[in-house]
Amino acid sequence: xxxxxxxxxxxxxxxxxxxxxxxxxxxxxxxxxxxxxxxxxxxxxxxxxxxxxxxxxxxxxxxxxxxxxxxxxxxxxxxxxxxxxxxxxxxxxxxxxxxxxxxxxxxxxxxxxxxxxxxxxxxxxxxxxxxxxxxxxxxxxxxxxxxxxxxxxxxxxxxxxxxxxxxxxxxxxxxxxxxxxxxxxxxxxxxxxxxxxxxxxxxxxxxxxxxxxxxxxxxxxxxxxxxxxxxxxxxxxxxxxxxxxxxxxxxxxxxxxxxxxxxxxxxxxxxxxxxxxxxxxxxxxxxxxxxxxxxxxxxxxxxxxxxxxxxxxxxxxxxxxxxxxxxxxxxxxxxxxxxxxxxxxxxxxxxxxxxxxxxxxxxxxxxxxxxxxxxxxxxxxxxxxxxxxxxxxxxxxxxxxxxxxxxxxxxxxxxxxxxxxxxxxxxxxxxxxxxxxxxxxxxxxxxxxxxxxxxxxxxxxxxxxxxxxxxxxxxxxxxxxxxxxxxxxxxxxxxxxxxxxxxxxxxxxxxxxxxxxxxxxxxxxxxxxxxxxxxxxxxxxxxxxxxxxxxxxxxxxxxxxxxxxxxxxxxxxxxxxxxxxxxxxxxxxxxxxxxxxxxxxxxxxxxxxxxxxxxxxxxxxxxxxxxxxxxxxxxxxxxxxxxxxxxxxxxxxxxxxxxxxxxxxxxxxxxxxxxxxxxxxxxxxxxxxxxxxxxxxxxxxxxxxxxxxxxxxxxxxxxxxxxxxxxxxxxxxxxxxxxxxxxxxxxxxxxxxxxxxxxxxxxxxxxxxxxxxxxxxxxxxxxxxxxxxxxxxxxxxxxxxxxxxxxxxxxxxxxxxxxxxxxxxxxxxxxxxxxxxxxxxxxxx
Numbered sequence: 001x002x003x004x005x006x007x008x009x010x011x012x013x014x015x016x017x018x019x020x021x022x023x024x025x026x027x028x029x030x031x032x033x034x035x036x037x038x039x040x041x042x043x044x045x046x047x048x049x050x051x052x053x054x055x056x057x058x059x060x061x062x063x064x065x066x067x068x069x070x071x072x073x074x075x076x077x078x079x080x081x082x083x084x085x086x087x088x089x090x091x092x093x094x095x096x097x098x099x100x101x102x103x104x105x106x107x108x109x110x111x112x113x114x115x116x117x118x119x120x121x122x123x124x125x126x127x128x129x130x131x132x133x134x135x136x137x138x139x140x141x142x143x144x145x146x147x148x149x150x151x152x153x154x155x156x157x158x159x160x161x162x163x164x165x166x167x168x169x170x171x172x173x174x175x176x177x178x179x180x181x182x183x184x185x186x187x188x189x190x191x192x193x194x195x196x197x198x199x200x201x202x203x204x205x206x207x208x209x210x211x212x213x214x215x216x217x218x219x220x221x222x223x224x225x226x227x228x229x230x231x232x233x234x235x236x237x238x239x240x241x242x243x244x245x246x247x248x249x250x251x252x253x254x255x256x257x258x259x260x261x262x263x264x265x266x267x268x269x270x271x272x273x274x275x276x277x278x279x280x281x282x283x284x285x286x287x288x289x290x291x292x293x294x295x296x297x298x299x300x301x302x303x304x305x306x307x308x309x310x311x312x313x314x315x316x317x318x319x320x321x322x323x324x325x326x327x328x329x330x331x332x333x334x335x336x337x338x339x340x341x342x343x344x345x346x347x348x349x350x351x352x353x354x355x356x357x358x359x360x361x362x363x364x365x366x367x368x369x370x371x372x373x374x375x376x377x378x379x380x381x382x383x384x385x386x387x388x389x390x391x392x393x394x395x396x397x398x399x400x401x402x403x404x405x406x407x408x409x410x411x412x413x414x415x416x417x418x419x420x421x422x423x424x425x426x427x428x429x430x431x432x433x434x435x436x437x438x439x440x441x442x443x444x445x446x447x448x449x450x451x452x453x454x455x456x457x458x459x460x461x462x463x464x465x466x467x468x469x470x471x472x473x474x475x476x477x478x479x480x481x482x483x484x485x486x487x488x489x490x491x492x493x494x495x496x497x498x499x500x501x502x503x504x505x506x507x508x509x510x511x512x513x514x515x516x517x518x519x520x521x522x523x524x525x526x527x528x529x530x531x532x533x534x535x536x537x538x539x540x541x542x543x544x545x546x547x548x549x550x551x552x553x554x555x556x557x558x559x560x561x562x563x564x565x566x567x568x569x570x571x572x573x574x575x576x577x578x579x580x581x582x583x584x585x586x587x588x589x590x591x592x593x594x595x596x597x598x599x600x601x602x603x604x605x606x607x608x609x610x611x612x613x614x615x616x617x618x619x620x621x622x623x624x625x626x627x628x629x630x631x632x633x634x635x636x637x638x639x640x641x642x643x644x645x646x647x648x649x650x651x652x653x654x655x656x657x658x659x660x661x662x663x664x665x666x667x668x669x670x671x672x673x674x675x676x677x678x679x680x681x682x683x684x685x686x687x688x689x690x691x692x693x694x695x696x697x698x699x700x701x702x703x704x705x706x707x708x709x710x711x712x713x714x715x716x717x718x719x720x721x722x723x724x725x726x727x728x729x730x731x732x733x734x735x736x737x738x739x740x741x742x743x744x745x746x747x748x749x750x751x752x753x754x755x756x757x758x759x760x761x762x763x764x765x766x767x768x769x770x771x772x773x774x775x776x777x778x779x780x781x782x783x784x785x786x787x788x789x790x791x792x793x794x795x796x797x798x799x800x801x802x803x804x805x806x807x808x809x810x811x812x813x814x815x816x817x818x819x820x821x822x823x824x825x826x827x828x829x830x831x832x833x834x835x836x837x838x839x840x841x842x843x844x845x
Contacts (some may be wrong), residue, residue: 001024001049001066001068002024002027002028002049003066004064004065004066004093004095004096005048005065006048006049006064006065006066007048007049007050007064007065007066007067007068007093008049008050008052008057008058008061008062008064008066008067008068008091008093009050009051009052009057009067009068009069009070010052010053010054010056010057010068010069010070010087010091011051011052011053011054011070011071012053012054012070012071012074012080012084012201013053013175013201014037014038014039014040014053014175015175015178015179016070016201017035017037017051017052017053018035018037018040018051018175020051021033021034021035021042021051024049024051028048028049030044031044031045031046031047032044032046032047032048032049033047033048033049033050033051034047034049034050034051035050035051035052036050036051036052036053036056036057037052037053037056038053038055038056038349038409038412039405039408039409039412039427039428039431040408040412040424040428041412041424048064050062050064054069054080054083054084054087055080055083057087057091058091059086059087059090059091059286060090060091060092061090061091061092061093061097063094064093064094065093065094065095065096066093066095066096066097066098067091067092067093067096067097067098068093068097068098068099068100069084069087069088069091069098069099069100069101070100070101071084071100071101071201072084072088072099072100072101072102072105072109073101073102073104073105073229073278074101075088075105075108075281075282076105076278076280076281076282077282078219078221078282078312078313079313079315079316080315081281081282081312082282082283082284082286082312082315084281085281085282085283085309086283086284086286088109088112088113088281089112089113090286099116102229102275103120103275103277104229104275104276104277104278105277105278105281106118106277107277107278108277108278108279108280108281108308111308112281112306112308123236123273124242125239125240125242125243125244125245126239126244126245126271127232127235127236127238127239127244127245127246127247127270127271127273128244128245128246128247128271129246129247129248129262129267129270129271130209130246130247130248131248131249132248132249132250132251132261133211133248133249133250133251134250134251134252135155135158135159135162135211135250135252135253136162136163138163138192138209138211138250139208139209140191140192140208141191141192141206141207141208141209142191142192142193142207142208142209142210142211143192143193143194143195143199143205143207143209143210143211143237143238144159144166144192144193144194144195144211144213144250145194145195145196145197145199145210145211145212145213145214145234146194146195146196146213146214147196147197147213147214147216147217147218148196148217148218149170149172151213151214151253152168152170152194152195152196153168153446154253155194155213155250155253156168156194156445156446157445157446159192159194159446160445160446160447163191163192164190164191164447165190165192165443165446165447166185166190166192166193166194166446166447167181167182167184167185167190167192167193167194167442167446167447168181168193168194168195168442168446169181169182169193169194169195169196169198169199169203170195170196170198171196171197171198172353172398172402173398173401173435173438174401174405174431174434174435174438176431176432176435176436176439177401177435177438177439177442178198178203180435180436180439181193181439181442181443182203182205184443184447185205185206186205186206189447190447193205193207194446197217197226197230197233197234199234199237200230200233200234200236200237201233203237204240205237206240207237207238207239207240207245208238208239208243208245208246209238209245209246209247209248210234210235210237210238210245210246210247210248211247211248211249211250212231212234212235212247212248212249212250212260213249213250213253213260214260215231215249215260215261215262216260227275228265228266228269228270228275228276229269229275229276231262231266231269231270232269232270232273232275235247235270247270249261249262280308280309280310281308281309281310282309282310282311282312282313283304283306283309283310283311283312284300284311284312284315285299285300285302288300288343290336290337290339290340290343291336291339292334292339293321293325293330293333293339293342294325296321296339296343297318297321297322297325300318300321301318316349316350316356316359317346317347317348318346319356319360320346320356320359320360320363321342321343321346323356323357323360324342324346324360324363324364324367327364329364329367329368329371332371333371338371341370341371341415342367342371344413345363345366345367345370346363348362348363348366348406348409348410349406349409351402351403351405351406351409352399352402352403352406353402362406366410370416374415374416374417374418375410375416375417375418376418377417377418377419377422377423380407380410380411380417380423381423381426383407384404384407384423384426384427384430387400387403387404387407387430387434388430388433390433390434390437393441394438394441394442394445397434397437397438397441398438400434401431401434401435401438404427404430404431404434405431407423407427408424408427408428408431411423411424411426411427412424467511467515469485469515469518469519485515485516485519486541486542486543487540487541487542487543487544487545487564488516488519488520488540488543488545488562488564488565488567488568489543489564490512512567513567513568513569516567516568516569516572517568517569517572520568520572520573520575520576521572521575523540523576523579524575524576524579527540528579528583531545531580531583533548533584533587533667533670533671534670535670535672536548536549536550536670536671536672538559538580538583538584543562543564544562545561545562545564545565545576545580546559546560546561546562546565546577546580547559547560547562548584548671550671550673552598553595553598553599553602554591554594554595554598555595555598556581556585557584557588559577559580559581559584561573561576561577565577587667588667590661590663590664590667591664591667591668593622593646593656593658593659593664594618594622594656594659594664594668596645596646597614597617597618597622597645597646597647597656598614598618600614600645601614601615601618606638606641607635607638609633609634609635609638610634610638610641610642612630612633613629613630613631613634613642613647613654614642614645614647616628616629616630617629617647617654617655617656621659621668621673621674621694622655622656622659622660622664622694622695623653623654623655623656623659623660623694623695623706624653624654624655625652625653625654625697626649626650626651626652626653626654629654631649631654646658648707648710650706650707650709650710650713651710651713651714651717651758652697652706652709652710652713652757652758653697653706653709653710655695655706655707655710657707659695660682660695660705660706660707661682662680662681662682665678665679665682665693665694665695666678666680668694669694674694676691676692676693676694677689677691677692677693678693678694679693679694679695679696682695682705683705684704684705684708684744684745685699685702685703685704685705685708685744685745685746686702686703687701687702687703688700688701688702688703689703697709697757698753699746699750699751699753699754699757700747700749700750700752700753700754701747701749701750702745702746702747702750704744704745704746704754708744709754711740711744712740712741712744712746712751712754712755713754713755713758715740716736716755716758716760716781716783719734719735719736719737719781720734720736720781720783723735730783732782733763733780733781733782734780734781734782735778735780735781736755736760736779736781738751741754755781759783759784759785760781760782760783761781761782761783761784762779762780762781763779763780763781763782764779765777765778765779765780
């Protein structure tokens with residue numbers, strides 16, 4: 001066609017017309033080429049080359065230099081054959097006319113068109129019968145053919161489960177959707193395509209094998225077996241140019257009964273490309289008279305005169321015309337112009353495939369609007385807008401596409417719609433959106449891209465599997481997630497179905513040694529900062545890497561790698577274990593004071609008394625009260641030795657000061673050694689709790705860290721010592737500045753509670769007499785060591801007044817009685833008096 005000054009080609013499908021239009025436009029330019037179909041019209045003003053559907057082409061050729069008719073053998077098709085026959089008999093080019101088709105139509109063409117020249121184009125490749133094959137054993141780059149939507153969907157679903165999915169091609173799909181599905185197959189995203197007999201025309205595919213799921217189909221009137229020519233039309237999709245192909249049948253399909261089988265005659269006809277010639281073509285009057293509806297129907301039902309032609313079966317347009325001719329409004333259709341217009345309305349294609357009765361009702365409603373003139377733009381826009389919805393399943397979207405194709409056809413008519421170009425553009429836009437949505441639904445349902453990729457990769461060497469570890473821990477193959485890595489633990493993608501999990505697990509495990517080695521090296525090089533010590537284990541995020549067992553001597557801890565880490569190859573596992581051991585050693589440096597205490601507790605030269613105290617101190621995780629320390633058994637000459645180890649002998653507690661810092665307390669808690677509540681920052685003062693954190697002692701409604709409590713008590717003993725007179729006897733009462741405990745955070749009432757535990761008693765000053773002015777007298781304090789067996793003083797109210805203690809006893813009267821009793825008898829060893837003796841350098845008691 002491009003070798004002539006002008007031309008027109010008629011195609012059986014609009015997607016074929018569109019394909020050739022794009023190719024000619026690339027050669028001749030946009031302004032020289034037109035595309036005319038029932039639903040689309042692109043016609044530049046100076047167009048010289050026309051690509052059309054057969055129905056849309058000029059029946060006489062339009063006066064072009066070149067005219068061609070593709071798939072001429074479709075003149076024997078019961079539904080559309082009469083249109084192909086009319087173009088075959090009448091469409092002519094000024095310089096050349098070409099009829100493209102099967103050799104089966106050759107005898108009829110020779111008889112109908114005298115002097116026609118026959119040119120054969122033999123197939124360059126061979127087509128071989130391959131027998132029956134199970135779906136699970138189909139070779140890659142295969143097509144499966146069924147003849148119902150249910151069978152196509154069933155085969156596609158099985159392929160999705162076992163082979164990663166398939167593209168789907170059916171006649172009910174829009175051309176755009178079909179092209180998108182074919183593209184999935186052509187670019188290798190899937191290795192299989194499932195189709196109806198729509199695959200046999202207009203689709204050039206890179207196929208190696210065609211498998212028939214059935215050899216019978218319903219042709220609109222009855223269920224019949226395919227003819228050998230129809231079988232060959234479909235099987236011929238396998239192989240291209242000089243590459244051979246094969247065809248066969250599918251076995252083992254559920255719900256289909258026995259597997260279909262080709263006969264010997266059919267195999268021979270397909271392989272040798274020898275088919276019985278056509279005996280007739282279908283014909284219908286192409287130029288009927290429009291005098292009346294009756295005359296029109298009579299002409300359309302008239303018989304041909306040539307013996308090679310037969311009257312076409314009643315097509316959908318004629319069936320609609322005859323049904324609507326009986327409607328009351330048909331009586332008003334008079335005159336050639338109105339009858340012609342009515343026939344054009346009845347010729348609206350049944351895109352929805354709903355049958356003559358329902359389609360006739362749609363055409364009848366359309367005619368009631370058309371008979372008065374044009375369809376309003378607002379009305380058409382509203383109908384298009386109703387279909388502009390992308391929700392729904394595959395069947396719903398197919399129905400909307402069929403409906404919008406009807407409106408696209410209506411909008412293309414030159415005298416049916418106001419603002420025709422705008423409405424046609426809207427209809428095409430909605431069809432494109434619906435086609436995209438339908439393609440997405442088909443792909444979502446029948447294509448498991450992840451499985452398809454893995455099916456291609458599982459046979460490869462593990463090192464060649466293209467598994468990539470993303471930054472968020474996901475494992476992907478060509479962008480598809482197969483699972484994730486939490487620490488060193490691989491888990492299959494939770495969204496994977498049961499049928500896919502085994503394959504995904506196998507894919508992950510094949511690549512896991514290399515991936516885990518990379519992860520271990522990254523962790524040792526850059527990721528150590530992400531590790532933490534918690535619950536007696538080294539953890540990376542939510543996953544433990546190794547459990548930590550701290551020995552009694554607090555020396556080198558023992559690591560036990562978790563099962564996740566043991567999946568590493570031996571060499572990287574050893575590197576990781578050594579790296580974790582080094583990291584843990586540095587992490588445990590704040591526990592060096594505890595290690596020194598543990599070593600001294602095992603030193604025979606330390607003496608049994610000192611070792612006993614050290615064991616008690618270690619059991620208390622660095623803190624023990626004097627009452628529980630057993631100081632009565634510790635010789636005083638051993639105390640300097642213990643002080644060198646960091647042990648502090650306080651008035652109320654014995655403690656290792658270095659172990660009261662936040663770092664060692666957190667480590668003891670993380671190692672599971674100290675299971676008391678943790679105070680991360682080791683604040684000086686906290687609110688009283690039912691179970692105090694390690695390193696705190698109660699002080700009324702608050703708790704104070706033991707080293708700060710000791711600091712306050714030392715300041716109190718220093719104040720008493722400074723108040724000693726010339727006779728070097730401690731005074732009965734003395735002044736005490738409470739600025740230090742207040743600055744630390746103790747409340748006024750809780751200061752007396754803390755000091756009271758060490759034997760200090762607060763004496764409230766008398767208030768000023770009435771009428772007296774000036775600052776009030778300061779409170780005074782006294783100190784008395786507790787006697788052996790004496791309980792700790794009871795709680796006092798914040799105002800300093802006697803209150804009820806835990807046993808419900810009144811303290812006021814008891815304090816008065818105590819003042820009258822002589823202070824005789826030794827103080828209990830290990831009490832606050834021992835602390836005072838140490839501060840003053842004297843002897844306890």
